[in-house]
Amino acid sequence: MLDSFVNTGNTPRKLSVVLRTTYPFAWQSLHGTGGAVLGTEPALTLRPTDVSLGVHFSPTEGRHDTFFLFGSEKGGLRPQLKASANSRELVFLYEFELNSGESKHLVHWILQRNLPDVSQDVEALTPFLQGGQWIDSGLPSEVQQRVVNLVSSAFAPEIGSPARLRTLAALQAFTDSLGFRRQNSDLLWLGPNSQLPGELKREGAIQLATSVSGLVKVPLSSLAAIRGGAGQGFVPQWFLQDGRVLVGNLSEGELSWSNTSVAGSSPVFEPIDLSVLNVLLLKSTAEDGSAPAGATHFLQTSGGAVLAVEPGQESVIRWFGPGGEESVNWDDVSDLSRRTSRSPGWRVLRKDGSTYPIILTPGAMTLPLSGGGSIELSAAQIKRIWRVNSSPLIETVSGPEWVDFNEIPPGTGPASGLLLKGKQAFAGSLADSSLGFRDGSSLVKIDTTRIERLQRSGDSQTPNLFKVELTGGEELYVEIPAPYLVLEASGRKLEFPTDRVMAYRKPVSQ
Structure with a gap:
């Protein structure tokens, strides 16, 4: 939720912004980050470490708990809280100054979750807040600079252009499975709630013994992430900045890691045991996503x-x-x-x-x-x-049957052609010069160049009925007696059983 404020006057203004939330049932308790119950004496107060607030309802109410993410440990304006006596109204109060012509913003994430325990809120917030930074806020950098409840460093920087991120598809899928993303520092990932910042020594190269590519020499500077054996005998996976992934054991060289210590002190590197390493996420760099030259x-x-x-x-x-x-x-x-x-x-x-x-x-x-x-x-x-x-893109084909072309997810199917049961779609046009239709005992043939669309009926009482849209706007509701429809596609003529056809759209070029 983004709230924006602009001072159009000629003098500075002090604003008191009240964000009020109401509930049809009384809540059972209010919780800070990590699940601790908020104190109410002498007033409802957030702890210094609280960057979120959870509104918890009794299980008998049948309601999801509501969580507000309003801050970061990196800093920003914190709200004052007020609650009604009947525990059904919660108020966030912000006060800040706005100079003439200046604009400022407040931003909040609001989540509803049904957690087994309120203390699991940190894990629920992980997709949105990692390492004190808001992930994928969707706010342009110029807006981030003017958010009063978050300092600019609380927003995770964009990692490369979208085209370069697409090159790292395998790495993105892996980090999505973790529910975590790479940041602007190296991280030793132990689990969803345990990450240790540090530094991997990036000088030199290592050699891997892979089953697919044989012996491969890899510059340490080209690594983006490592998935180790995790104490379970897994063969390590090596994610490279150019989108490739190698699977194999270290045959030459070593990895050295330094835990972050006192700022300004020299890092002390120690060897990493890959057999017990879980995941190492290395910081994002400008080299991320540069695909290997010549690769298609x-x-x-x-x-x-x-x-x-x-x-x-x-x-x-x-x-x-x-x-x-x-x-x-x-x-x-x-x-x-x-x-x-x-x-x-x-x-x-x-x-x-x-x-x-x-x-x-x-x-x-x-x-x-x-x-x-x-x-x-x-x-x-x-x-x-x-x-x-x-x-x-093919993962997006899961879910209900496609009954028309407008149900095909963008980029995963043709804009026109023939749509079949089983989420099969073929770009092309009807190959025969005419197509026969039946309405009761009447039969009629229509030039296929006049057929704009075919759409199978969704009514279980008339499963063989098609809606036919013709050039000029005419509509027919008829059956197709032919056992097969012939489609001209990719220079070939393909026959498909009519009982498997869901829809047809004539190509725009025709």
Whole structure:
């Protein structure tokens, strides 16, 4: 919640801003950060360490607790609190001066959570507050400078451009799974509520023994994060600033870590035992997200490695899809991902937006790597492929069935073509010159160039009925007697069972 104030007068003004929240039921207790009950004598008072407030209701009320994030340990104007005698109205009071022509802001995060214990509020706030910094506040830097309840250093700096962040898709997915993000300092991540700031020695290089790429030399300055063995025998993962991920044990060199000590003192580095290391998140730098030169795609293996590949213009990927065997140029593949459902195989998203299940052709695939060399992989080793400078998108296809094109998440399907059951979509146009429709005992053929849209009925009583929109605005509600619809797509004619068709949209170019 962002509140803005502007002094349009000619003289300074002192403002008293009252933010009032009311509740239909009386709360049971009020809590500061960490779950401590707020004292009420002589008045309702925040502790110096409180940057949030929790409004806790009795479980019998059936209400979620409400949490207000209003500050940071780094500093900022703190509110005074007032509460009504019936425990149903809570007031935040801020007082500050506003010079002539000046603007200032107050910003708050408001969350509703059903926590087993109020003391778990710190973990619930972690996606929004980490290391004393507000994460992804959504506020431009010029607004951040004028927020009175937070100092400017309480806002986490933006980490690179969106295009560069997309290059780090594998690292982003990993940090999202932790519920934590990299900051402007190195962090030893022990768990959701335990992080130790420090410094990794970045001079020199190490050598890794990987099962996919063999021996690989890695400059320490190119590391972005490390996932260690965590005392459970995991093979370490090494996330690089260029988007690649290596999986392997350290075969040469060592890692040295220094815990942050007294400011201005020289760091004291000690070796890290990778077998017990959980996660090391290294600070963001300007080099983050610079994809390897020449790379067009990232390829993730089933073992967790991410390779930067540089297939030639004539290189193709072969698979079996709904239209039979296909040989598709790499440039035509935007995303390819192993399916997590019980059905075997993968799902592909092509450049034209077509998305459907496939099975990669068995056998070895030889791929040139960015920077030289090549690698041979079997289809079973391929978990994911996506374009450089683009985020993997296929995860967004989970959820309810798509019944029309406007339900396809942006970037994960075509704007026109044929939509089938099972969230399959094919860019293209109807191949036949005309299409027959039936209304009761009447049959009519219509030129397919006049068909703007087809939409299957959502009524369970009329599942075979289609709404047909024609050029000129006419609408028909009819059945399609043909057992198959033929689509012209990617230079081929594909037949699809009519009983699997959900919708059709004519391409704009027609």
